[in-house]
Amino acid sequence: MSDLDLRAEKLDAADELAALRDRFTLDDGVYLDGNSLGALPAHVPDRVADVVRRQWGELRIRSWDESGWWTAPERIGDRIAPLVGAGPGQIVVGDSTSVNVFKALVAAVRMAGDGRDELLVDATTFPTDGYIAESAARLTGRTLRAVTPAEVPDALSERTAAVLLNHVDYRTGRLHDLPALTAEVHARGALAVWDLCHSAGALPVGLDEHGVDLAIGCTYKYLNGGPGSPAYLYVRGDLQDRFDSPLPGWNSHAEPFGMDPVYTPAPGALRGRVGTPDILSLLALEAALEVWDGVSVAAVRAKSLALTDFFLECVRAYTEPGRVECVTPERHAERGSQIALRCPDAGEVMKRLIARGVVGDFRRPDVLRFGFTPLYVGFRDAERAARVLGEELR
Numbered sequence: 254m255s256d257l258d259l260r261a262e263k264l265d266a267a268d269e270l271a272a273l274r275d276r277f278t279l280d281d282g283v284y285l286d287g288n289s290l291g292a293l294p295a296h297v298p299d300r301v302a303d304v305v306r307r308q309w310g311e312l313r314i315r316s317w318d319e320s321g322w323w324t325a326p327e328r329i330g331d332r333i334a335p336l337v338g339a340g341p342g343q344i345v346v347g348d349s350t351s352v353n354v355f356k357a358l359v360a361a362v363r364m365a366g367d368g369r370d371e372l373l374v375d376a377t378t379f380p381t382d383g384y385i386a387e388s389a390a391r392l393t394g395r396t397l398r399a400v401t402p403a404e405v406p407d408a409l410s411e412r413t414a415a416v417l418l419n420h421v422d423y424r425t426g427r428l429h430d431l432p433a434l435t436a437e438v439h440a441r442g443a444l445a446v447w448d449l450c451h452s453a454g455a456l457p458v459g460l461d462e463h464g465v466d467l468a469i470g471c472t473y474k475y476l477n478g479g480p481g482s483p484a485y486l487y488v489r490g491d492l493q494d495r496f497d498s499p500l501p502g503w504n505s506h507a508e509p510f511g512m513d514p515v516y517t518p519a520p521g522a523l524r525g526r527v528g529t530p531d532i533l534s535l536l537a538l539e540a541a542l543e544v545w546d547g548v549s550v551a552a553v554r555a556k557s558l559a560l561t562d563f564f565l566e567c568v569r570a571y572t573e574p575g576r577v578e579c580v581t582p583e584r585h586a587e588r589g590s591q592i593a594l595r596c597p598d599a600g601e602v603m604k605r606l607i608a609r610g611v612v613g614d615f616r617r618p619d620v621l622r623f624g625f626t627p628l629y630v631g632f633r634d635a636e637r638a639a640r641v642l643g644e645e646l647r
């Protein structure tokens with residue numbers, strides 16, 4: 254056994270989260286793509302079968318009340334809340350991330366008031382956020398400016414209505430300074446909207462602590478909700494009365510069954526709802542979130558950093574110098590839960606890795622992404638992935 258093999262074995266033996274792996278359905282490969290689609294928690298299929306067979310098949314319409322379908326968006330929001338540092342009553346689950354970006358941005362511009370005519374968006378963002386921000390700006394008569402997170406402080410002015418930022422960059426894995434950037438945005442009187450897709454479930458977010466105004470995130474990555482599972486929207490408690498949704502559907506009406514032709518928004522987080530919730534996906538997500546019972550986000554973060562440190566050490570040991578360039582910051586304060594390596598033939602290299610059971614992904618033009626999901630990835634996985642990568646890069 255090599256030195257790194259032995260170290261991996263010892264690190265796995267000392268890992269307090271290691272037992273959680275058995276709660277997931279995995280094969281004997283190495284799955285490093287949980288930052289794209291989280292693995293399946295093993296109990297979810299039976300729970301979904303119960304929702305379909307009994308709740309839908311037998312109880313039918315009664316399930317809206319008796320199986321808690323109607324209140325699922327807020328209930329599951331409260332289940333996600335502690336994972337992102339939010340108190341109860343501020344998160345609602347439903348619709349896609351893209352739709353929630355739209356709701357949050359338009360509502361933020363409306364809250365900021367007429368005098369503020371500019372919207373800032375992260376220039377390095379996952380494309381959907383940029384597309385939606387462009388449309389939100391056009392619809393609300395604001396100008397959109399794309400700037401990198403580092404440029405945000407200088408770009409802010411009394412014209413800025415809102416700023417849309419990513420907590421962790423989807424391509425490089427860079428973690429942005431949410432507390433400092435939120436404080437800068439607030440100092441100029443604007444609203445901070447954060448996309449948490451690549452941070453929720455991987456590291457502490459601290460939404461309440463840092464006074465974030467609005468946030469959105471998906472649930473199919475580190476929260477393991479399943480393909481296309483619904484996203485969530487956070488509206489800080491003291492802003493909820495001013496949250497003026499651009500999609501005021503009947504589910505967010507104060508009296509949804511009053512069938513009133515005039516819209517009166519409901520109080521609280523459920524103002525973020527739109528139409529009939531996606532019950533099958535929602536309840537699969539609710540079941541998936543049970544794996545978090547008793548798990549601290551701080552422990553997940555500590556393991557994530559140890560895993561990514563160890564993976565980088567193994568990549569350096571197994572790969573010729575200069576063959577790949579790491580684009581994820583070395584500094585822990587700037588690192589999310591993935592390692593992104595650049596090499597010219599990244600697309601072909603990833604195909605070969607996947608054929609050998611090491612599943613990461615490729616992002617154009619030249620990035621190999623390896624996501625580390627501490628609930629089910631271990632140190633031996635990290636060592637094996639780096640070893641196979643080193644062999645394929647030779």
Ligand SMILES: Cc1ncc(COP(=O)(O)O)c(C=O)c1O
Binds near residue numbers: 349423
């Ligand atoms: C940062 C970020 N925002 C948004 C999305 C996707 O949005 P949606 O859930 O609407 O597909 C992704 C998907 O990977 C993402 O990484």
